[in-house]
Amino acid sequence: MKKITVRAKTAKKLRGGYPLLVAEDLLTELSEDDFARFFDEKGQTLGTGYLSKQNKGVGWLLDSSSVKIDxxxxxxxxxxxxxxxxxxxxxxxxxxxxxxxxxxxxxxxxxxxxxxxxxxxxxxxxxxxxxxxxxxxxxxxxxxxxxxxxxxxxxxxxxxxxxxxxxxxxxxxxxxxENGVTYATYLNEGLMTGIFLDQKNVRGALANGLAVGKSVLNMFSYTGAFSVAVAVGGAKQTTSVDLAKRSLEKTRQQFEVNGLDLAQQKIYVMDVFSYFNYAKKKKLTYDLIVLDPPSFARNGKKTFTVAKNYGELVEDAVDRLENNGILICSTNAANVSAQKFHQIVLAALTKSDVAFELLKTEHLPDDFCVSRAFPEGDYLKVLFIQIKK
The missing domain is CATH 3.30.750.80 (RNA methyltransferase domain (HRMD) like)
Structure with missing residues (x-):
């Protein structure tokens, strides 16, 4: 097992239960992946883990003792x-x-x-x-x-x-x-299964009546899970928009397995910003809009990131929202803190010159256990906002 020495600041974090290591934390040069025992600069043991690069860093602390990982x-x-x-x-x-x-x-x-x-x-x-x-x-x-x-x-x-x-x-x-709603999933179809389980609480609120009698616009709809939830929960009409061609067939299937009338559901395969322009020309408005984009997306030469472009989404959505309508703003971008996300949304609402009320917030559901020492693990941020024009 490798012996890895870390910086003093890192040692303090690891003693507090923080599990993630990044390259800058290590004083010992990285070589091949392996289990590792971590030490501070005085040679005192910090615990056992392993080293291996991934999108979050270069390794994980697994235990504060010298336990064998077996x-x-x-x-x-x-x-x-x-x-x-x-x-x-x-x-x-x-x-x-x-x-x-x-x-x-x-x-x-x-x-x-x-x-x-x-x-x-x-x-x-x-x-x-x-x-x-x-x-x-x-x-x-x-x-x-x-x-x-x-x-x-x-x-x-x-x-x-x-x-x-x-x-x-x-x-x-x-x-x-999930919450009494049926979803069609595919367990061996690439990296996705057809439903993001971390949005359980948000879909639960929609299925339990938040959208009764409302017209709903679901942007970046993927397989239409939010749309199905609001339809089961009594929405009068849904519109789902996603650029991926697979979204049309997959979304129809989600409605069908719940016995829902497809005539009341509209599905568009197109760019979200293009749809907002289309809706504006057609003078289409909605009682509830869901904004749940990927943290990064590219369409031709145009790229979307939450930090740079989410505010534009909010402004376009507010423009298509009825008075006293509800806007659900969601992101899973781990590089955008809850505070930063609030600021992005608040700035866009202020720019839109509307009054608003934060109805509630959601984070990861209880089955997505988060370590108290690693708050970054609670990556999901969702705001339910009522807009008053």
Missing amino acids: HHFYVEKFVNARVLRANFYQDELTTAFRLFNGEGDGLGGLTIDFYNGFAVFSWYNQFIYSQKKAIVKAFQAVFPDIKGAYEKLRFSDAALESQHIFGEEAAEPLLVM
């Missing part, structure tokens, strides 16, 4: 994770949720999601993936009821994106429930 270590992490999610197993209206949330459950670099009896592993760096055999064996010991599993390789040099790894193969589509 089968027993993984079993303990999975047992604790299962206990924490006992209530989700008992919820008959929800059959899809996060089983294991990386550093929030004590093992940075790995997440595992539950889809109606099946598990989906997501590996975020090469080294944690190299430990797959031991990790999956420990997982099966703690979750013997899992019918079968798939994996997503989310690191840049991965040879493939998705594959089946053990047990039964899931139906295509695999129907899951």
Whole structure:
């Protein structure tokens, strides 16, 4: 096991439970990926973890002692994770949720999601993936009821994106429930499954009546999950907009598996900003608008980032919102803090010269466990805002 010395400032963070390491933290030169024991500049032990580059940094602290990272270590992490999610197993209206949330459950670099009896592993760096055999064996010991599993390789040099790894193969589509709403998912279709489980609470609010009798515009709609939730919750009409061609078929399917009338649902495959221009020309307005863009997107020569362009979205949305309409602003951009996101939205609303009231905020649901020492892990930021013109 490697011995890695870190800077004094980093040592203080690690002692406080902060799990992530970046290149600037290390005084020992990086070489190949491996398990590591971390020390401060005085040679005092800080704990055990591993080094491997991923989008968040170069490694993770896993334990504050010199514990061996083996089968027993993984079993303990999975047992604790299962206990924490006992209530989700008992919820008959929800059959899809996060089983294991990386550093929030004590093992940075790995997440595992539950889809109606099946598990989906997501590996975020090469080294944690190299430990797959031991990790999956420990997982099966703690979750013997899992019918079968798939994996997503989310690191840049991965040879493939998705594959089946053990047990039964899931139906295509695999129907899951969330807050009583049915969603069609595909567990072996690239990196995505058809639904983002971190938005459970937002879809729950929509399905539980927030949009009763309202016309709803869902921008960056992907497979139309928000649209389906509001339709089940009593919306009078939905409009879903996404640039990806697959969104048309996938969104129709989501409505169909819930027995909803497609005649009341409009689906457009086009650029979101182009749709706002179209809606303005046609004098189309809405009672509720959902803005949930990817953190980064490119359309031709035009790029979109939350930090630079989200304000434009808010301004365009306010222009198409009815008086006393509701705007749901959402982002999963980890590089934009909750405070910064509030500032971006507030500045756009101020520029639009409207009165507004923040009705509520949402973050990650309880199954997405977040470490208190690592608040950056709570990446989801959602604002429900009523606009008064």
